[in-house]
Amino acid sequence: MLYVIIPVFNRWRYTAECLVSLRAQTNQEFRTVVVDDGSTDETAAELARGYPEVEVVTGDGNLFWTAGVNLGIRRALALGATRVLTLNNDVVAAPTFVAEMLAAADQNPTAVLGALEFDAATGEVIYGGERLDFRTNTRRDLLHELPAGLRTGLHPVTYLPGRGLLIPKAVIDKVGLFDEKRLPHYLADFDYTSVARRAGFPVLCNYAAQLSTYPEESGQTLTRKHRSVKGYYQHLFGIRGGGNLVNFTHFAIKNCPAIYLPYFLLNGYARRLVGYFMH
Incomplete structure (x- = not known):
């Protein structure tokens, strides 16, 4: 069973849009865990009132991204998850997102999978994975290498962001959880997927699975x-x-x-x- 893990702190407007997009998925073979890290807005009340299908785990406001995701993964594993998918609350999943992720996961059962991303405001494609050359610290953006007509299929990458990341249980069993001690917020996702790749697991960007994001809302x-x-x-x-x-x-x-x-x-x-x- 796939469990979707969404860490949140306030910003209910985005969380609601994200959850509505999950309700609209063509494949409903998943469950959702929201990690509410001490939100002070209407998040807790709205989750309780309008989203009975969502499993809510609460924090004290000091989890940040990495510990929040780990708390959600632990809960998902306790509930019997065989795959987890970390999802930021400020993303909107295309209706076939879960179906395409599960299809790719069935064909590549040990792979860590990411998604093709679009700007929610403009509809422009903005992320399709990258490859890092450690020798020169230079990155190759796959979107710049692939013409629009060839943006399909699975593409090997160096690492992936956590805002739409499918992880098989086999990876967790070998690599463990995200490094919340050394990387409490940024780079924990790139680190985890890079470590998984080095441990022998394919790390692939799945261009058939699509998300819309709000890049202007990132902390950076x-x-x-x-x-x-x-x-x-x-x-x-x-x-x-x-x-x-x-x-x-x-x-x-x-x-x-x-x-x-x-x-x-x-x-x-x-x-x-x-x-x-x-x-």
Whole structure:
């Protein structure tokens, strides 16, 4: 059984839209677990009132993304999950999303699967996976390599984001859960999928499974809209900082081949130090 895990903190408008899109799935062979990490808006009341099919797990407001997802996965496994799918609350699943994910999972039972993503506001395709060259710390965006007519099928990638990520239980049994101790928020998803790939599991972006997202609502985007000394510090050292130097160091040490590590670290530090001020 597939369990969909959605960590949330406030922003009920997005959560409601996400849950409505799950109700509209052509394949309903899944259950949903929402991890409500101490929301102070109407989230708890609305979940209880209008979504009896959703299993709700609550936190104290200090879980952040990684611990929240892990709490949901633990609950799903206790309920008998054979696959889990992590989903951010600010995404909208196309009606065939679950069906396409399950079809690909049936054909590739040990694969970790991601999705093709579109901008919810414009309809423009914005993410189709990437491949990282650890030697040079350069990324190849698959969307730039594939003409629109060839954006189909499964594509091997280096890692995947957690906002629409299917993980077979076999991967969890071997790799464990997300690294909430060292990567409490950002990079935990890229780290997990990279570790899974290095452990021998295929990591594939499934172009038939499609999501719409709100890129302007990401923490990194919001932080950079109002640049300040405090924002710069949060960018480099805050738990929600997209350029967090400590998180990047953990990711690099865990995933970069040792021979390339010195350059990868120095290049990555430089990018994060100046990236806050770049458009």
